[in-house]
Amino acid sequence: MTLHNLDNLYRQAVMEHAKYPHHHAPVTEKDKHQIQKFNPTCGDMISLAVTVDDDRIIDCHFDGDGCAIAIASCSMMTDIMIGKTISQSQELMRMFSAMTMGENINFDAIGEAQLLAGVTKFPTRIKCATLSWHALDDLLAHY
Numbered sequence: 001m002t003l004h005n006l007d008n009l010y011r012q013a014v015m016e017h018a019k020y021p022h023h024h025a026p027v028t029e030k031d032k033h034q035i036q037k038f039n040p041t042c043g044d045m046i047s048l049a050v051t052v053d054d055d056r057i058i059d060c061h062f063d064g065d066g067c068a069i070a071i072a073s074c075s076m077m078t079d080i081m082i083g084k085t086i087s088q089s090q091e092l093m094r095m096f097s098a099m100t101m102g103e104n105i106n107f108d109a110i111g112e113a114q115l116l117a118g119v120t121k122f123p124t125r126i127k128c129a130t131l132s133w134h135a136l137d138d139l140l141a142h143y
Ligand code: ZN
Pocket: 039, 042, 043, 044, 066, 067, 068, 069, 070, 127, 128
């Protein structure tokens, strides 16, 4: 795959997730484990809820408002995390964070989220991309 195609693929996948985010549902008081995260540099605000059963993430959903990168990243994150154990998801979060810092990681492990590697070129967007991942990290710290 050429770099040009990768750029196109990146744009398409991000726009698709931003327009039709996966696991986008209201976060209400019924969600026992939830967190709100705000990215002041861009204005992204997300609420993220997670349900863990027997050390495994069985549900993860979010609502909120944000730029295409923040919403797409959250959508991709929920896709990857549901079904993972807490330690697996913490490892994936470390990898995603390292990727946004320009480090070389096992890109296949993080699925579509690897398409967000392009944010390393736009330092102000790194916070948009990592917002939801940090939110999940904070939530899982309670388990
Ligand atoms: Zn943003």
